[in-house]
Amino acid sequence: MTEPTFTQTPQPSLTPPAGPWRRRWSALKRNKAAMLGAILILVYVLTAAFAPLLSPGDPAAPDLMNSLEGPSAKHLLGTDQLGRSILARIIHGSQVSLLIAVGVIAVGLFIGVPVGLISGYYGGAVDFIIQRITDMFLAFPGFLLALALVAILGVGVTNVVISIGIYMIPLYIRLVRAQVLTVRGEIYVEAAKAVGTNDIKILYKHILPNVMVPIIVQTSLGMGMAILFAAGLGFLGVGVQPPQPEWGTMLGAGRSYIFNAPHVATFPGIAIFLVVLGFNLLGDGLRDALDPRVKV
Amino acid sequence: MLQYLFKRLLSIIPVLIGMSLLLFFMLRSLPGDPAQVLAGQMASQEDIQLIRVQLGLDKPVYVQYGKFVINLLKLDLGRSARTQNPVIQEIWARLPNTITLSVVAIVLACLLGIPAGVVSAIRPYTWVDYLVTSTALFGVSMPVFWLGLMLVVVFSVMLGWLPAGGTGGITYLILPSITLAAFVTAFIARMTRASMLESLGQDFVTTARAKGLRENVVIIRHALKNALIPIITVIGLQFGNLLGGAILTETVFAWPGMGRLIVDSILARDYPMIQGSILIFGLLYVLINILVDLLYAFVDPRIRYD
Numbered sequence: 001m002t003e004p005t006f007t008q009t010p011q012p013s014l015t016p017p018a019g020p021w022r023r024r025w026s027a028l029k030r031n032k033a034a035m036l037g038a039i040l041i042l043v044y045v046l047t048a049a050f051a052p053l054l055s056p057g058d059p060a061a062p063d064l065m066n067s068l069e070g071p072s073a074k075h076l077l078g079t080d081q082l083g084r085s086i087l088a089r090i091i092h093g094s095q096v097s098l099l100i101a102v103g104v105i106a107v108g109l110f111i112g113v114p115v116g117l118i119s120g121y122y123g124g125a126v127d128f129i130i131q132r133i134t135d136m137f138l139a140f141p142g143f144l145l146a147l148a149l150v151a152i153l154g155v156g157v158t159n160v161v162i163s164i165g166i167y168m169i170p171l172y173i174r175l176v177r178a179q180v181l182t183v184r185g186e187i188y189v190e191a192a193k194a195v196g197t198n199d200i201k202i203l204y205k206h207i208l209p210n211v212m213v214p215i216i217v218q219t220s221l222g223m224g225m226a227i228l229f230a231a232g233l234g235f236l237g238v239g240v241q242p243p244q245p246e247w248g249t250m251l252g253a254g255r256s257y258i259f260n261a262p263h264v265a266t267f268p269g270i271a272i273f274l275v276v277l278g279f280n281l282l283g284d285g286l287r288d289a290l291d292p293r294v295k296v
Numbered sequence: 297m298l299q300y301l302f303k304r305l306l307s308i309i310p311v312l313i314g315m316s317l318l319l320f321f322m323l324r325s326l327p328g329d330p331a332q333v334l335a336g337q338m339a340s341q342e343d344i345q346l347i348r349v350q351l352g353l354d355k356p357v358y359v360q361y362g363k364f365v366i367n368l369l370k371l372d373l374g375r376s377a378r379t380q381n382p383v384i385q386e387i388w389a390r391l392p393n394t395i396t397l398s399v400v401a402i403v404l405a406c407l408l409g410i411p412a413g414v415v416s417a418i419r420p421y422t423w424v425d426y427l428v429t430s431t432a433l434f435g436v437s438m439p440v441f442w443l444g445l446m447l448v449v450v451f452s453v454m455l456g457w458l459p460a461g462g463t464g465g466i467t468y469l470i471l472p473s474i475t476l477a478a479f480v481t482a483f484i485a486r487m488t489r490a491s492m493l494e495s496l497g498q499d500f501v502t503t504a505r506a507k508g509l510r511e512n513v514v515i516i517r518h519a520l521k522n523a524l525i526p527i528i529t530v531i532g533l534q535f536g537n538l539l540g541g542a543i544l545t546e547t548v549f550a551w552p553g554m555g556r557l558i559v560d561s562i563l564a565r566d567y568p569m570i571q572g573s574i575l576i577f578g579l580l581y582v583l584i585n586i587l588v589d590l591l592y593a594f595v596d597p598r599i600r601y602d
Binding site: 132133135136137139140141142143144147148149151152224228231232235236237238248251252254255258259262265266268269272273276277280281284 | 310433437439442448449541544581
């Protein structure tokens with residue numbers, strides 16, 4: 001007896017559909033502006049990471065005999081009022097600005113996101129109190145609040161991070177809360193509640209992943225904003241203090257020589273502009289790729 | 297409408313209480329003794345104690361806050377530690393300069409930003425659109441103080457056309473207002489483009505075109521009118537950025553406004569002046585937001601405030 005043979009109807013080959021993050025990544029890759037932004041950020045991060053190797057010399061070593069020299073073969077971007085290489089100071093300054101931007105975003109994320117989740121999820125009195133405190137901070141223009149805080153806390157990298165970070169917290173709270181309100185009543189949240197999942201797990205495993213898109217976009221745009229704010233504080237003389245190379249502080253010092261040596265203020269400004277442009281390009285691209293609602 | 301205005305003005309009270317609480321406790325949490333700062337390094341213990349009693353710093357914190365609020369209601373913001381003049385007097389002297397600069401900048405931003413956004417939206421993905429969107433992106437990424445300095449380099453140092461700073465005739469207002477307007481113009485152009493693109497895709501625009509209306513009428517009377525709400529919101533929100541930008545712009549151009557006053561006070565650690573000027577800046581911001589709310593009703597008759 002021969003074994004029965006089963007003929008199988010040929011099935012069309014089914015490749016598993018791409019996951020939502022893979023689809024978003026492909027959409028992002030197609031966005032040329034976002035990719036340009038990513039390249040600018042990559043160059044910036046690599047410059048900060050390898051600053052000692054890339055720098056043409058000591059950023060703090062004065063050379064008064066060669067002060068305020070224009071760009072030349074010896075000093076590609078010229079020298080400042082103390083004869084220090086502007087290129088070396090811009091390269092080392094990238095470390096300071098990256099440190100500040102990451103610090104500010106960390107403060108905003110680690111405090112703003114959990115508080116926003118709690119405010120949106122629990123509602124009621126907790127939400128009311130959190131929102132009124134948020135209102136209090138948002139009643140001031142952002143840069144003014146950061147300036148006031150730095151005036152109180154004092155100058156230096158840490159205090160600049162705290163001051164701008166405090167401004168960033170209510171922005172994240174508002175953003176996350178608004179997102180939580182839209183997903184709080186979804187079936188998957190109700191289902192998690194029904195099977196007895198505790199609130200912390202619901203917040204982090206079910207709600208947070210579904211509100212991640214605007215958080216990612218805000219983080220990219222927030223990095224650019226943090227760099228601009230920190231440079232503004234430095235420019236006013238209340239941010240990072242010399243001799244530490246910080247782009248805004250360099251620009252502020254260069255203001256006094258704008259008539260006879262404009263290059264001192266020009267190049268740090270270009271550095272700030274390119275990096276902020278990178279974060280804005282990437283932020284816009286992320287918004288287009290990740291958030292289908294804003295497609296126009 | 298009047299009832300709404302009254303309610304909205306009443307709603308400032310809790311915001312002001314919040315702001316005063318925040319400022320009061322922020323300044324009280326300062327390291328060191330304010331009486332010592334005011335008296336100077338060489339002062340004797342008796343002098344410091346006298347100043348402490350004069351300022352009411354020997355009283356409990358809630359009494360100090362109560363006194364602060366009562367003085368605030370009387371518009372008594374104390375005296376500047378630096379000049380000894382009443383804080384409110386110094387603020388009144390500077391406030392008109394900041395308001396002039398900000399109003400000129402916001403008008404300029406609207407005049408440039410809205411048409412740029414509209415042109416960009418009606419010709420999407422053409423060279424005009426790319427030009428507007430990339431210029432706008434440059435505008436929001438550029439540090440305002442750097443732009444100011446570069447304008448000085450070009451128009452004052454190289455061409456010698458405009459003064460590099462200070463006050464005087466209208467020529468002194470040109471560079472600071474362009475500097476201050478740049479960021480907001482870019483933001484308004486971006487928002488107008490997005491809002492117009494959405495509006496142009498709506499059925500009422502198709503209907504207007506189907507009726508045979510001229511394209512200009514379709515764009516201005518139908519699409520733009522409906523796209524204005526988010527644009528006005530952005531303009532209102534950007535006023536905060538404008539005030540923040542004014543601090544930097546006034547520093548670049550030595551413009552004698554509130555921004556410069558705050559920076560000078562911070563550098564001199566003149567706390568009564570810092571407190572007073574930040575409070576007035578905050579109040580200005582809140583009032584502008586109310587104005588924006590009221591503007592909605594004029595732009596969109598569907599919005600009723602009763």
